[in-house]
Amino acid sequence: xxxPQNIHHVGVLVExxxxxxxKWSLGTGYTFSEIGRYRTEFYSDHSNPRPHHHDARxxxxxxxxxxxxxxxxHGAGTHSAAQGEGIHHxxxxxxxxxxxxxxxxxxxxxxxxxxxxxxxxxxLLWFTEKSDLHGIRLEFVSPVPQPIVxxxxxxxxxxxxxxxxxxxxxxxxx
Numbered sequence: 001x002x003x004p005q006n007i008h009h010v011g012v013l014v015e016x017x018x019x020x021x022x023k024w025s026l027g028t029g030y031t032f033s034e035i036g037r038y039r040t041e042f043y044s045d046h047s048n049p050r051p052h053h054h055d056a057r058x059x060x061x062x063x064x065x066x067x068x069x070x071x072x073x074h075g076a077g078t079h080s081a082a083q084g085e086g087i088h089h090x091x092x093x094x095x096x097x098x099x100x101x102x103x104x105x106x107x108x109x110x111x112x113x114x115x116x117x118x119x120x121x122x123x124l125l126w127f128t129e130k131s132d133l134h135g136i137r138l139e140f141v142s143p144v145p146q147p148i149v150x151x152x153x154x155x156x157x158x159x160x161x162x163x164x165x166x167x168x169x170x171x172x173x174x
Contacts, residue, residue: 047077
């Protein structure tokens with residue numbers, strides 16, 4: 001079973017990302033990142049068990065944790081309009097053993113519905129099946145760079161670790 005870990009973000013699925021950013025900013029006072037995309041050719045879920053293109057538009061709140069991740073409807077599977085707007089998942093970032101927790105939770109009866117891998121097949125992120133936890137998925141994200149680009153497809157900013165980020169680097173304060 002997984003070791004306790006703080007929730008990094010709450011993923012919320014929305015119909016229109018720009019409108020959602022405006023509303024969530026107004027309602028919470030939070031600042032949201034520029035829009036980016038989680039873009040990969042190696043995503044599989046209930047809509048297609050073979051690795052396929054996944055190009056989800058996303059934005060994260062600066063405030064947190066837990067941060068708010070807004071995700072626009074995409075495709076026919078885990079992020080589709082058929083899923084409806086609302087809480088999609090609780091996200092655990094930099095999880096040290098995503099493959100192990102996937103194996104452990106599946107052995108305990110929790111099913112998989114959504115996995116992104118790299119070209120070699122190593123898991124980048126994994127979602128549980130939403131019906132196994134009262135309509136909300138868990139997302140476990142590996143501590144490796146994720147396939148994030150800006151909304152126009154240009155490279156994302158880089159964080160202090162050199163990983164893709166939707167936030168520009170903080171100016172040096174020294």
